[in-house]
Amino acid sequence: MRLLIATDAWHPQVNGVVRSLENMAAAGPAFGFEPIFLTHQDFASLPLPGYPEIRLAYATKRHVARLWDDLRPTHVHISTEGTVGFATRRYCLAHRRPFTTSYHTRFPEYLSARAPVPEAWSYAWLRRFHGASNGTMVSTPSLERDLGGRGFTNLMRWTRGVDTDLFRPREPGSPEPAILAGLPRPIFLSVGRLAVEKNLDAFLSLDLPGTKVVVGDGPDRARLSAIDPGVRFLGTRTGADLADIYAAADVFVFPSLTDTFGIVLLEALACGVPVAAFPVTGPLDVIGGTGVGVLDTNLATAALAALQIPRAQCRAEALRYTWAESARQFYDNIAIAHGTAPARTWAAGKAPRSVVGLG
Structure with a gap:
């Protein structure tokens, strides 16, 4: 079976959508699927104004039709609502091909943070976009309730995972990363895109002891770096380099109000x-009730209280999230929505391995 994954989020972007799709692709053969991708790289494209790492593809239904015979998919998943996703959706509807979608990003809230567009208009468009699918995958119970209350239908659960071999506590006695050596403790860390929708202002403006550290890059870096000259901005970090920085931190601060999950939490x-973090969708589902974090409308209060949480307890909670379980849910959803048998057991009796995290 050949699964076409149409996505506007792909390399060189570094984000949770790309990371999730890479892990699903790595797991595909274990479930009897050969994942193939349709991305902005298959079309002429332009950088998004003010956000150059995101490419706007000149993708149309006609362009998709030209590629279809070579791709020969048996199943279709549309991951994003951009130009690639929209063109693929139009082709599938015109040719009566079933497809699934996923809801990764709260675009109505993101858009309203950048332009005076009523959220109700954006949600109406998204409801129509996803309503044509045989199933829309969402990552958390609270997101499912929220979208269901807004009239979205055929919602399917698809959680996320973490590579616990790569992301692991620092070995006792091992030196901290050189880039953090000598920084006043405690270290409060935040990881993510430096963009207005991530609400990093809320973190950078906190009056906290020790040092605030930010990993990531984006169009808002210049403005954010001026908020507090004492903050250490480390740029984009990936793989073992990123994992070492995580492990050297004392508290992870997640200021976003609009993320649908937050793989960085895991x-x-x-x-x-x-x-x-704030008590909102994403942190409520991943952290709420577990005792491995503090959710509070006062982020400084949460950050200081989190210092008292045992690190071993945090590790134990993360071990509950695997990319193998995420992949099982994803491919079960694909099979059910397309009317084929769910792939509840792995080929050859082996669970899929996760790919190396991109950070």
Whole structure:
């Protein structure tokens, strides 16, 4: 079976959508699927104004039709609502091909943070986009309830995972990363895109002891770096380099109000780092009720309280999230929505391995 994954989020972007899709692709053969991708790289494209790492593909239904015979998919998943996703959706509808979608990003909230567009208009468009699918995958129970209350239908659960071999606590006695050596403790860390929708202002403006550290890059870096000259901005970090920085931190601070999950939460926990966040979708599902973080409308209060959480408890919670279980849910959803048998057992009796995290 050949699964076409149409996505506007792909390399060189570094984010949770790309990381999730890479892990699903790696797991595909174990479930009897050969994943193939349709991305902005298959079309002429332009950089998004003000956000150059995101490419706007000149993708149309006609362009997709030209590629279809070579791709020969038996199943279709549309991951994003951009130009690639929209063109693929139009082709599938025109040719009566079933497809699934996934809801990764709260675009209505993101858009309203950048332009005066009513959220109700954006949700109406998204409801129509996803309503044509045989199933829309969502990552958490609270997101499912929220979208269901807004009229979205055929919602299917698809959680996320973390590579606990890569992201792990620092070995006792091992030196901290050189880039963090000598920084006043405690170290409060945040990882993610430097963009207005990530609400990093809320973290950078906190009056906290020790040092605030930010990993990531994006269009808002210049403005954010001026908020507090004492913050250490480390740029984009990946793989073992990123994992070492996580493991050296004392608290992971997640200021976002609009993320639908937050894979970085799992990466921090896997490294034994407690979390401080607002009580919103994403943190409520991953952290709420577990005792491995503090959720509070006062982010400074949450950050200071999180210092008291045992690191071993955080690691134990992260071990509950695997890319193998995420892949099982994903491919079960694909099979059910397309009317084929769910892939509940792995080929040859082996669970899929996760790919190396991109950070």
